[in-house]
Amino acid sequence: MTSNTSLSRVAWALAFMLLAVFPLLPEPISGKFHTELLSKVMIMAIFAASLQLLVGCTGLVSLGHAAFFGFGAYAVAMLAPMSEAGNGWLMLLAATAGAALLALVIGALVMRTQGIYFIMVTLAFGQLVYFVFHDTKIAGGSDGAYVYFKPDFAIAGWQWIDLERADRFYWFVLGALVLALGSLALLLRSRFGHALVGIRHNEQRMRAAGYPTLLYKLAAFVVAGLLAGLGGFLYAAQYGFVTPEILSWHYSGNALVMIILGGLGSLGGAVAGAFAFVLLSEGFSALTRHWQLLFGGFIILTVALLPQGLAGLSLRRPRRPLPTPTSPPTSTDTPRERHA
């Protein structure tokens, strides 16, 4: 839920403008390495934001979200031809629609469970998808598969963007990020989004008020799966190879860490978390071989000192802690704040 204040709108606009001009900056700041690094950050931001819709907004803690991200990436790898660039539109459709369909099937099964059991069932289905790609030969098994050329997004033969160039690819990813965050923000501002927040606060009350909460949760699960598929599509396009690793629970866990680190419940928190996660792990690993010690220490300190996550550092009025899905809120807890 992005705050509705004009201050936050200005901040978003500024952030996107900065991101947009980044590849144009002079060499030591910009350059191929940094451009590619920021592309990676933005792809992770899409992935994290899609999970935020489930965890922070609806209160559904999924530990199998990498299944949809990885499925999107594998869709690219399976459709990519060996000797020429594949049709980008077709791959994008396969990645997103495929991930959404997978989310629909898995979602329909897992919605029966709640709390920690929901976490574990999503983990189970995530691992199932992992082992399907890891242990069978559909797409290279445990070795993974290659995507030799970046997808081709020609419109009727007109090559409007050459994704092989790092800066063009960067802007393409930025466009996808704006699209993903924009649609999530609109969705959260709609009646549907308010209903999701209501479900997080008190599902029983929402059901009593006549909302088909199961359908709402399932719809959120599908939307989150679709956007994660978009992230996976971009990932496969950027790196040119996919391995089962991106389907594993570690990857789901990383996305979860990003949004908890950034701050639960806001799209800004998801983006901030993705930035912090990727850049800190890059920065620390440049410092020392034992960078995980620093990174782990940083995470522990964040939990100890910033219970609201990095988003708690912002100037906005302090929010009450979010009720967790496993401990239902008390009846005095009225969702009267504006969540839009």
Added chain:
Amino acid sequence: MDLTTLLIQCLNSVQYGLLLFLVASGLTLIFGIMGVINLAHGSFYMIGAYLAFSLSTLLGSLPLALLVGVVLAVAFGYLLEWVFFSYLYEREHLQQVLMTYGLILVFEELRSLLVGDEVHGVAIPELLAGSIAIGNGMTYPVYRLFVSGVCLALALGMYLLISKTRLGMMVRAGATHREMVQSLGINITLLYRVVFAVGVALAVFAGMIAAPMSSVYPGMGGQVLIVCFVVVVIGGIGSVKGALVAALLIGFVDTFGKVLWQEGAGALVYVLMAGILLWRPAGLFKAG
């Protein structure tokens, strides 16, 4: 598959299941009683395996290493609860997830700094190094039987401790009625610390006795952690009995899955878990 192979696979299943139970019982107790999701629990298993390696090289004997290791583990668990986990009880589950995730990274790196990243093996003590014939020219290693026996004894001990002693009564009451136990004048802080230390010691011990059977390698904690979460959830969170049944179930499904259907074995455990949770959304045994 003839009868002898069947017997061997059954013994393997039981041994693997019982080992899982040692790790998972600590996890389920810590979750059930303190309400903490401890992702770092797998790290204790890893720490145990590396302790077995370092201590047995240092002291020259595995049984001595086991003894010293358990003492160290209890002290370590006690300290860890005091310094880190006691702050997590009032926090949300997701913050517990985040902090224990941070702890995993720290433990892995500390292990890398102190012992290095090499893969090690631990020698089986001479007394248990042999194997016994079980017919058809097949043999079964004594050490595996020893491990099963020790795990079984520990499981029995835990059962007696939890269902027959005063401490067990407090543990059982603490899991369901925390405030009530506190208002009866029981020192819940100390109780938590003891339960946590025992949970850590069980996982460390499991890692130590498993070390001679499998190699000691970095990242071995993560694999065990996930399987143990599966065990805890199938058994029902907080239920030690459930953990035992689920651990044996997983042991059989995983071992026979690997023998009968190589390709699908990895996924089989998760199919089982998904199936059981769709059938009984709160696990097989409810906490208590």
